[in-house]
Amino acid sequence: MTPSHKEIGALGAVEAVGSMNSVEFDIDANIFRAEYDSSRDQPSLAIVAVVAAAANSDPNELSPLHSAIDTGALDDLLSGTATDDQKNVCFSFSYEGFAVTTFSEGTIEVKPMENT
Incomplete structure (x- = not known):
């Protein structure tokens, strides 16, 4: 982990996704990022876990x-x-005030949306 990254502890939401160890916060990019195994856990559950964290x-x-x-x-x-x-798919949507981008290889990125 580099100095510009901070690991967010295993919150209850993250613990609910067995293949997700933690959520990392990239301070420079203002992005929360996590990886999970989509063959073990539902992507929708993993997204909720990252947004909750x-x-x-x-x-x-x-x-x-x-x-x-x-x-x-x-x-x-x-x-x-x-x-x-369907491999190498990436798409984005908004949820709970965050821009969520999810990738088919099991990465989720969540960025707070700017208040306008």
Whole structure:
């Protein structure tokens, strides 16, 4: 871990995703980042865990993820069993005041949205 990165301790949300060890905060980029194994854990659960860690919140206090995105389609697209055509997928959406970008290889990046 470099000086510009800070590891956020294993919060309850992160512990719920067995393959996710922690959420890291890149101070310079203002991005929370975590990796997980999509063949073991649901991508939708991992996203909620990262957003909850970034918001320093209990995941049960967040609005349901399905209010922001179709979680069934998300899990199908990003699962470890996705077809070769679905590999190397990246997409972004907003949820709970954060811009969420998720990558098919199991990386999630969460950045606070600017208040305008």
